[in-house]
Amino acid sequence: MVERRYRHPGRKRHPDRQVFQGILFVLHTGIAWEHLPQELGFGSGMTCWRRLAEWTEVGVWPRLHEALLAKLRSADALDFSRAAVDGSHNPGVKGGSKTGRSPIDRGKTGSMHHLITDATGIPLAVTLTGGNRNDVTQLIPLLQAVPHVRGKRGRPRHRPDVVLGDRGYDHDKYRRLVRALGVKPLIARRGIEHGCGLGTQRWVVERAFAHLHWFRRLRIRWEIRDDIHEAFLTLGCALICWRRLSQAARALPLPQ
Numbered sequence: 001m002v003e004r005r006y007r008h009p010g011r012k013r014h015p016d017r018q019v020f021q022g023i024l025f026v027l028h029t030g031i032a033w034e035h036l037p038q039e040l041g042f043g044s045g046m047t048c049w050r051r052l053a054e055w056t057e058v059g060v061w062p063r064l065h066e067a068l069l070a071k072l073r074s075a076d077a078l079d080f081s082r083a084a085v086d087g088s089h090n091p092g093v094k095g096g097s098k099t100g101r102s103p104i105d106r107g108k109t110g111s112m113h114h115l116i117t118d119a120t121g122i123p124l125a126v127t128l129t130g131g132n133r134n135d136v137t138q139l140i141p142l143l144q145a146v147p148h149v150r151g152k153r154g155r156p157r158h159r160p161d162v163v164l165g166d167r168g169y170d171h172d173k174y175r176r177l178v179r180a181l182g183v184k185p186l187i188a189r190r191g192i193e194h195g196c197g198l199g200t201q202r203w204v205v206e207r208a209f210a211h212l213h214w215f216r217r218l219r220i221r222w223e224i225r226d227d228i229h230e231a232f233l234t235l236g237c238a239l240i241c242w243r244r245l246s247q248a249a250r251a252l253p254l255p256q
Contacts, residue, residue: 014043014051022048024239027232030216049228056227061234065123066147068241072122073151077248079119082186083160084205085142085169087114087135088213092221096229099221100130111221113233114138115212116146118160121204122244123212123237128230135168140177162186164202212236 022042026033033045042048055061072078092099092110099111110131116124125145127138143163148156163178165187178185188198213219215236223229 014047016051019043019048019051023052023235027215027217027235027239030219030222032222052231053225053228056231061231061238062147065234065238065241066149068238068245069122069124069147069149070151071245072241072248073149073157075151075245075248077120077244078122078149078151080157080160082119082162082164082201083116083124083143083146083183084119084121084164084202085114085116085135085139086166086202086205086209087112087138087168088209089131090218090221092131094222094224096221096224096226098128098130098226098229100132102131111229112138113209113212113218114142115205115208116142116163117205117208119201119204120244121208121211123208123240126212126230126233126237128226128233135165136171136174139163139165139169139174140181143178143181143183159183164198166198166202208240211240215239 018041022036022040022045025031025040025042026036026048033049036042036045036048038044069078089102090111090113091108095109096111099109102108102110108131112129112131112133112135114127114129114135116126118124125142125147127141127145129138143159146158148158150156159182162184163186165185167188167190169187170190175185175187186198212233215232217232218236221229223232
């Protein structure tokens with residue numbers, strides 16, 4: 001809550017709740033900030049953008065994501081027995097420092113979204129790199145980006161027992177680095193026929209990407225500033241966690 005100045009207060013600050021709804025509207029619809037409808041009461045697009053940047057600077061979105069993960073773990077809805085990792089190319093329109101020419105998308109400029117989920121597909125962490133970066137380079141940063149999730153008595157949990165990856169992560173060096181973190185790597189090897197069985201477990205991360213890119217603002221990178229696009233990514237992960245938490249609450253038996 002930002003206190004209003006006593007002397008020369010200026011224009012009254014637009015309510016945070018309404019501004020947050022405006023940010024969600026942009027995330028869901030992909031609408032440009034300047035086209036945000038004034039009649040919806042969210043405030044101007046510039047107001048919403050500035051508030052997003054303000055909250056991003058103080059680290060609101062990672063804390064929100066971590067708090068929801070703790071709620072999920074408290075509800076026994078988070079499974080650290082294994083994790084799945086994958087990457088997805090995201091076209092970029094205006095560029096930015098974390099962009100590059102994709103070797104798999106006809107050299108188009110864009111970014112890579114790298115995601116790690118639990119065994120059920122709940123997003124644990126997401127990172128952003130240039131479109132020319134290989135998936136395997138983000139395997140260790142993804143594992144290290146998983147927050148210390150509370151929600152139960154004892155130590156917070158932040159390492160899965162096993163991490164699953166496709167052939168893009170096939171590199172013995174990174175297998176050794178994963179083991180050094182106390183995690184068992186299960187990564188498909190190049191040159192081996194399909195049908196190794198990993199796909200029956202790691203499909204959850206592909207579904208998580210589908211849910212994440214259901215937010216239209218994340219299908220194409222419109223933001224020049226990396227931190228703003230990363231804020232939308234983390235907020236999208238938090239919203240997926242919120243939906244799973246709501247599903248877990250509905251699944252609880254009613255009191256007698």
